[in-house]
Amino acid sequence: MATGLGQEAPESTRLDVLVAGAGYVGLATAVSLKQARPSLRIAVVDAAPAGVWQKDGRASAIAAAACRMLDQLGIWAEIAPQAQAITQMIITDSRTADPVRPIFLTFDGEVAPGEPFAHMVANRDLNGALRHQAERLGIDLIEGVAVQSFDTSTTGLTVHLADGATLSARLLVAADGVNSRLRDMAGIKTVRWEYGQSGIVCTVAHERPHNGRAEEHFLPAGPFATLPLKPDKDGTNRSSIVWVERTEDANKLVEGDDLVFEVELEQRFGLKLGEIRAMDKPRAWPLGLTLARAFVAPRLALAGDAAHGIHPIAGQGLNLGFKDVAALAEVIVEADRLGQDIGALDVLGRYQQWRRFDTMQMGVTTDVLNRLFSNDIAPLRAVRDIGLGLVERMPRLKDFFIRQASGLANGTPRLLKGEAI
Numbered sequence: 001m002a003t004g005l006g007q008e009a010p011e012s013t014r015l016d017v018l019v020a021g022a023g024y025v026g027l028a029t030a031v032s033l034k035q036a037r038p039s040l041r042i043a044v045v046d047a048a049p050a051g052v053w054q055k056d057g058r059a060s061a062i063a064a065a066a067c068r069m070l071d072q073l074g075i076w077a078e079i080a081p082q083a084q085a086i087t088q089m090i091i092t093d094s095r096t097a098d099p100v101r102p103i104f105l106t107f108d109g110e111v112a113p114g115e116p117f118a119h120m121v122a123n124r125d126l127n128g129a130l131r132h133q134a135e136r137l138g139i140d141l142i143e144g145v146a147v148q149s150f151d152t153s154t155t156g157l158t159v160h161l162a163d164g165a166t167l168s169a170r171l172l173v174a175a176d177g178v179n180s181r182l183r184d185m186a187g188i189k190t191v192r193w194e195y196g197q198s199g200i201v202c203t204v205a206h207e208r209p210h211n212g213r214a215e216e217h218f219l220p221a222g223p224f225a226t227l228p229l230k231p232d233k234d235g236t237n238r239s240s241i242v243w244v245e246r247t248e249d250a251n252k253l254v255e256g257d258d259l260v261f262e263v264e265l266e267q268r269f270g271l272k273l274g275e276i277r278a279m280d281k282p283r284a285w286p287l288g289l290t291l292a293r294a295f296v297a298p299r300l301a302l303a304g305d306a307a308h309g310i311h312p313i314a315g316q317g318l319n320l321g322f323k324d325v326a327a328l329a330e331v332i333v334e335a336d337r338l339g340q341d342i343g344a345l346d347v348l349g350r351y352q353q354w355r356r357f358d359t360m361q362m363g364v365t366t367d368v369l370n371r372l373f374s375n376d377i378a379p380l381r382a383v384r385d386i387g388l389g390l391v392e393r394m395p396r397l398k399d400f401f402i403r404q405a406s407g408l409a410n411g412t413p414r415l416l417k418g419e420a421i
Contacts, residue, residue, distance in 0.1 A: 013167050015041045016342065017332070018159055020147050020182055021175035022046035022053070025304030025321040027130035029173055031073050032329035034137040036421040037336055042139050045161065047146035047176070056123040057280050058201050059229055059240040061086065061315045063118050064111045065407030066322040068418035075129040082125045084230045085116040087212035093385055095376065096219050096267060104388035107402055117406040120227050120240065147182060156343065157299040171343035172300050173328070178290050180306035186297040194288040195370065197222050198250035199312055200243040202282035203229065204265070205236050207274025217268065220376035221245045223313050224268045238279065242312055243268065244374070250284040287311055291363050295356055296348035303328055308359045311366040313373070319407050320362060326413035327354045333421045
């Protein structure tokens with residue numbers, strides 16, 4: 001069983017925390033805990049083969065609070081040169097064929113002087129920086145091996161890996177995605193339904209610079225978002241798109257003729273930035289709402305998509321995951337400092353109490369927004385456009401929404417404020 005540090009892990013290893021999943025949530029959890037409590041023995045196990053993460057061509061919007069956390073964890077300096085600040089966000093509501101798309105709502109500016117409310121970061125840059133810090137901190141990374149099962153006791157748990165190895169730990173963190181096997185093993189039920197929509201993601205090259213402006217166009221089939229990226233090494237202007245369509249149509253678009261895709265893309269993207277072209281093969285992911293009925297079980301805590309999968313309409317999926325990381329790390333570190341059992345259900349219950357309501361609220365909000373905007377019903381269109389117009393004319397309300405989107409609302413964990421635990 002090879003580790004990411006080039007060592008051989010013993011058949012049975014005693015850990016304090018085992019994190020399942022080496023995505024941004026799993027790695028950030030391990031790094032947050034190890035940095036605050038170097039005495040904790042921590043490992044990360046991931047079912048994906050080594051190097052798969054480097055093939056992820058997607059990018060994510062990282063809110064200001066998450067950037068503060070990454071800075072506190074010592075990795076923002078590595079990410080920042082490749083990150084693109086979002087300096088403006090505009091929202092329109094129209095039909096695909098409309099020749100003019102009136103702007104109903106505009107968000108400008110910063111949450112603090114010199115601090116944009118969000119940045120766009122390539123997923124592989126984020127994952128790579130977290131891996132580098134994990135290695136510097138001495139966190140073992142076990143790749144290409146899934147968790148087969150686990151057994152809990154009053155003092156800890158025994159984790160059986162697919163290659164026959166056994167690990168023991170006081171706490172298991174499930175950060176293994178929206179279809180979490182560990183969540184199912186723990187018997188945690190979910191509230192779940194599909195939207196009949198899929199999100200098409202790809203990178204688009206364009207002639208003129210975007211100047212840091214992001215756009216979200218509410219169209220009858222779903223939102224079409226263009227998100228600014230840093231120019232690539234040869235200076236090509238780039239943006240990431242998240243294009244929501246009915247699943248049947250989305251599959252036809254990504255599997256069909258490239259020319260048809262580019263024509264449909266141009267109709268939605270427009271030519272305000274000059275000629276455009278897709279830089280990579282578009283892919284489509286089905287969209288749904290998944291909310292775990294509980295975030296914890298004996299010796300187990302869910303984090304990230306394992307706890308919640310929401311619609312991308314508000315761009316908060318990654319940032320919800322980082323809120324989980326910051327809250328869970330704070331709860332575990334404080335419990336360890338007090339000499340408490342970090343895997344005890346009463347300790348983990350503090351994390352659940354902190355995160356569950358906020359997550360449910362965001363899940364319901366994105367669900368309502370998607371149902372309200374992903375249609376062409378005239379009365380609903382009139383109501384939502386009036387609502388957007390009212391927000392545009394109320395600076396205090398706009399500031400409130402910006403702070404919510406930036407992750408700096410009340411009750412924010414310390415890491416998301418840029419403070420050490």
